[in-house]
Amino acid sequence: MKIFKSLSLVLIFALTSCHFQAKKSTVESKTETNIKKTSRFFSETSFWNQPLPENPEIDPQSNHFVELMKKEPTGPFFKINLVAWTIPVYEVTDSTPRFKIQLHHLSDADKVKWNTNKETYGHGKEFDADPVPIPADAQADPMEDAHCALIDWKNRIAWDMWGLRKNPDGTWTSKTGMKYSIDGDGVFNQANFGMKDGESVHYYGPSRAAGVPAIAGLIMLDEVQKGEINHKLACATRVNAYKEHVFPAIWTDGFIEGGIPEGAVIQLDPKLDLSKFKLLPGELAVAKAAQKYGIVVTDIAGANTLYGEGLWGHPGKSWDGILREIDEGISSIPIENYRVLKINNRVNKGDSYTKILNDAGKW
Numbered sequence: 001m002k003i004f005k006s007l008s009l010v011l012i013f014a015l016t017s018c019h020f021q022a023k024k025s026t027v028e029s030k031t032e033t034n035i036k037k038t039s040r041f042f043s044e045t046s047f048w049n050q051p052l053p054e055n056p057e058i059d060p061q062s063n064h065f066v067e068l069m070k071k072e073p074t075g076p077f078f079k080i081n082l083v084a085w086t087i088p089v090y091e092v093t094d095s096t097p098r099f100k101i102q103l104h105h106l107s108d109a110d111k112v113k114w115n116t117n118k119e120t121y122g123h124g125k126e127f128d129a130d131p132v133p134i135p136a137d138a139q140a141d142p143m144e145d146a147h148c149a150l151i152d153w154k155n156r157i158a159w160d161m162w163g164l165r166k167n168p169d170g171t172w173t174s175k176t177g178m179k180y181s182i183d184g185d186g187v188f189n190q191a192n193f194g195m196k197d198g199e200s201v202h203y204y205g206p207s208r209a210a211g212v213p214a215i216a217g218l219i220m221l222d223e224v225q226k227g228e229i230n231h232k233l234a235c236a237t238r239v240n241a242y243k244e245h246v247f248p249a250i251w252t253d254g255f256i257e258g259g260i261p262e263g264a265v266i267q268l269d270p271k272l273d274l275s276k277f278k279l280l281p282g283e284l285a286v287a288k289a290a291q292k293y294g295i296v297v298t299d300i301a302g303a304n305t306l307y308g309e310g311l312w313g314h315p316g317k318s319w320d321g322i323l324r325e326i327d328e329g330i331s332s333i334p335i336e337n338y339r340v341l342k343i344n345n346r347v348n349k350g351d352s353y354t355k356i357l358n359d360a361g362k363w
Helices: 002-038 062-070 108-113 125-129 221-226 281-292 353-359
Strands: 079-081 089-091 148-152 157-161 172-174 178-181 233-237 240-245 260-262 265-268 295-300 305-307 338-340
Touching: 062 260, 062 338, 125 178, 221 281, 233 281, 240 295, 260 295, 265 281
Parallel strands: 079 305, 089 148, 233 295, 240 260
Antiparallel strands: 148 157, 157 178, 233 305, 265 295, 265 338
């Protein structure tokens, strides 16, 4: 009889334990889901998450900068990169396979092209400290930049890379690599990198030419579907200033004398009546964010462009019917409806070789 009682107690304990673990797992799963759905990148006080003041000071050169953007050969407007030349984002967990990311070694041709004697591009110290989680279905941007970002919502960590590629043996190589907290301020400290004037920031870890996180200002599918973007947007232009950058940028690859400094904030006129444009609900959310939070210049490109997360590697997800890249949507808003806000504390340092390439007609 005692044996049966003991077995009964063991069985009850086991069932109770299983129920508790299942309930705990469900609660943890719901908590992680809630964290993911309610979070935006970086702290509430981050520069990226602060709305603009009601009457921001306009830069004295705003009209000049807008005229430069107006001369853009692809059109006098902002487009949105959605299917190429953008950043795909993958969620990772404790169980995601991890890899030691190899450095990309520069070929002799690379060294000639970029006028350098360096053997590799660079990874940040934190990035190389531990293996990096990369899902099996992860794909970098298919274009030459090959950006990719990884988000661990549970542990509140992000990784981003430029020039990521998967090797034939299943390992990974990346030109750059950064690891940082998604609860931080989203602004890197230039003093932590050691760039010398004239060099590219890519030798030191950041994947954005302005030295900002790749996920900063990125338009995410889930927030657009909810109809509200609560952060600044990132953009690139062809007319970024040569060796001039401002906070939050810590560097620049601009090559235009008198151009727009990387880090500058561009705002869509908050008084503009958006109902005049045939915007989809998602596009309206983007336009409202450009009015309320502004757009930060983070890179150079062959267009005036914003960035929506790249959705390749995410079966069933698409921007179709939500955002349009060009010809309609955001690009229907003429560039003269934007203005550049007051630029303070310019830093006159940056990459010099993009200007050499541009002057030679090779950019």
